[in-house]
Amino acid sequence: MTAFRTLDSAEVKGKRVLIRVDLNVPMNDRVVTDDTRIRAILPTVNEVTKKGGKAILLAHFGRPKGERVPDMSLAPVVPVLQTLLGKPVAFANDCIGNDAASAIARMSDGDVLLLENTRFHKGEEKNDPIFVSALAELGDIYVDDAFSAAHRAHASTEGIARQLPAFAGRSMQSELEALEKALTAPRRPVIAVVGGAKVSSKIELLNNLVTKVDALVIGGGMANTFLNAQGYNVGKSLCEHELADTARRILATAADSGCAIILPVDAVVAWRFEARAPSQAYAVDSIPADAMILDIGPHSIERVKSAIDDAATLVWNGPLGAFEMEPFDRGTLAAAQHAAARTRDGHLLSVAGGGDTVAALNAAGAADDFSYISTAGGAFLEWLEGKQLPGVEVLRRG
Structure with missing residues (x-):
C-alpha cells in the first residue's frame, strides 16, 4: 500500500x-x-x-x-x-x-x-x-x-x-511511486547518472546520492571539476576550479559509503564551442591546453554502458556533454539508448527528470522506453537531494 x-x-x-x-x-x-x-x-x-x-x-x-x-x-x-x-x-x-x-x-x-x-x-x-x-x-x-x-x-x-x-x-501518485521505487526502496544495484554544467548547482544532489546509490556516473561540465580536483589538466574546459575541495569531499563521502564514482577516462574536445566544430578524442591525462572538453569519449561511453548493465535501477539527471550540438551529443544519446534498451528488455527500472534530461532523452528517441520520466523540474531535483517536499508530506497517511 x-x-x-x-x-x-x-x-x-x-x-x-x-x-x-x-x-x-x-x-x-x-x-x-x-x-x-x-x-x-x-x-x-x-x-x-x-x-x-x-x-x-x-x-x-x-x-x-x-x-x-x-x-x-x-x-x-x-x-x-x-x-x-x-x-x-x-x-x-x-x-x-x-x-x-x-x-x-x-x-x-x-x-x-x-x-x-x-x-x-x-x-x-x-x-x-x-x-x-x-x-x-x-x-x-x-x-x-x-x-x-x-x-x-x-x-x-x-x-x-x-x-x-x-x-x-x-499523476502525483505515479510520480511518488516511481521515485520511491528509484531511491526509497529500490532494487539493487542502483546507479545514478548526473550531468550538467556546474557542480555548484548540484552539490546537495551529489552529497545525497553518494549515500544512496551503488554507483554514480558524473558527466557534463561538472565532470571537469572532478577531474581537475584529481589533478588532471582540463584545458579551457568549463570548470569550477574553486570547488576542487568540494569535489574531493564528495569523492571521500562516496568512498566511505561504498559508492563507485565513474568519471570519464577519455573525452571529445574541440577548439570552438559550436556545432560540428572539428573535434578529437583524447585520454583525460592528455587534454590539450588550448582545447575544451565537450563530451565523454568512446571508452567512457562503453564504461557507462557497462555500469548500466550491472544495475537493476537507474536514476538520471543531466546530460553527459554539450548534447544540444552535434557531434557532442553522442555520449548522452548512446547512454540513453542503452538504458532504454535495458529497460525495454525488462532488466532495468529507469527514472529520469530535469528539463535538459527530458530533452536529451527525447532527442535520443529513448523517452518512451524509460520506466518513468518526470517533468517536475525543481521538485524532482529536491526529492533527489533528499529534501522533504511540503506538498507531499501533507498527503502522507497518518
Missing part, C-alpha cells in the same frame, strides 16, 4: 473536488504550444467527473507576484482542456470570492471548472491563512495532482491540504 492517501480512498460523488494541477504550460501569443502537462492531469480529472464529482481546477501560471496580470491569465488553457477532455470546461475570473463561488454553484455533478491563476493573490505564495481559508471554502475535498509544485509550501499546494480531506491525484 502506498504511503500516501490517493483517490482510491476518496468519496467524490456529489462533492466539490478542488484539484491542484500544473497548467504552467508553454505559450506563444497566448496559444498553448505544448500540452504535455495538460495531458498529465486528464486521468485524475476524468476519474473525478466519471465518479460524479465536481472537478474544480486550481493552478498557477507564470510569476505575477500577487498582481492581476492579463497576460498570465489561465483562460487560454480552456479550449485545449476542453478538446482533450472532450467536454465543456467553465472558467471563473478569480480563484476565490464571488466569481469563484458563483461559478461553482452553477456546476452539476461531473462538470469541470477552471479557476483563475492562484498567483494573482499575494496570499498564494505566502501561504496566508486567510487566503487558504478562502480557497478551502470552495471545496469539500482536496486532490493534489501537481508534483511539480509540491516543493513549494503555498496556499494551494500545502495550506489547503491541512483544512480539507487531502489526496494524491493519479
Whole structure:
C-alpha cells in the first residue's frame, strides 16, 4: 500500500473536488504550444467527473507576484482542456470570492471548472491563512495532482491540504511511486547518472546520492571539476576550479559509503564551442591546453554502458556533454539508448527528470522506453537531494 492517501480512498460523488494541477504550460501569443502537462492531469480529472464529482481546477501560471496580470491569465488553457477532455470546461475570473463561488454553484455533478491563476493573490505564495481559508471554502475535498509544485509550501499546494480531506491525484501518485521505487526502496544495484554544467548547482544532489546509490556516473561540465580536483589538466574546459575541495569531499563521502564514482577516462574536445566544430578524442591525462572538453569519449561511453548493465535501477539527471550540438551529443544519446534498451528488455527500472534530461532523452528517441520520466523540474531535483517536499508530506497517511 502506498504511503500516501490517493483517490482510491476518496468519496467524490456529489462533492466539490478542488484539484491542484500544473497548467504552467508553454505559450506563444497566448496559444498553448505544448500540452504535455495538460495531458498529465486528464486521468485524475476524468476519474473525478466519471465518479460524479465536481472537478474544480486550481493552478498557477507564470510569476505575477500577487498582481492581476492579463497576460498570465489561465483562460487560454480552456479550449485545449476542453478538446482533450472532450467536454465543456467553465472558467471563473478569480480563484476565490464571488466569481469563484458563483461559478461553482452553477456546476452539476461531473462538470469541470477552471479557476483563475492562484498567483494573482499575494496570499498564494505566502501561504496566508486567510487566503487558504478562502480557497478551502470552495471545496469539500482536496486532490493534489501537481508534483511539480509540491516543493513549494503555498496556499494551494500545502495550506489547503491541512483544512480539507487531502489526496494524491493519479499523476502525483505515479510520480511518488516511481521515485520511491528509484531511491526509497529500490532494487539493487542502483546507479545514478548526473550531468550538467556546474557542480555548484548540484552539490546537495551529489552529497545525497553518494549515500544512496551503488554507483554514480558524473558527466557534463561538472565532470571537469572532478577531474581537475584529481589533478588532471582540463584545458579551457568549463570548470569550477574553486570547488576542487568540494569535489574531493564528495569523492571521500562516496568512498566511505561504498559508492563507485565513474568519471570519464577519455573525452571529445574541440577548439570552438559550436556545432560540428572539428573535434578529437583524447585520454583525460592528455587534454590539450588550448582545447575544451565537450563530451565523454568512446571508452567512457562503453564504461557507462557497462555500469548500466550491472544495475537493476537507474536514476538520471543531466546530460553527459554539450548534447544540444552535434557531434557532442553522442555520449548522452548512446547512454540513453542503452538504458532504454535495458529497460525495454525488462532488466532495468529507469527514472529520469530535469528539463535538459527530458530533452536529451527525447532527442535520443529513448523517452518512451524509460520506466518513468518526470517533468517536475525543481521538485524532482529536491526529492533527489533528499529534501522533504511540503506538498507531499501533507498527503502522507497518518
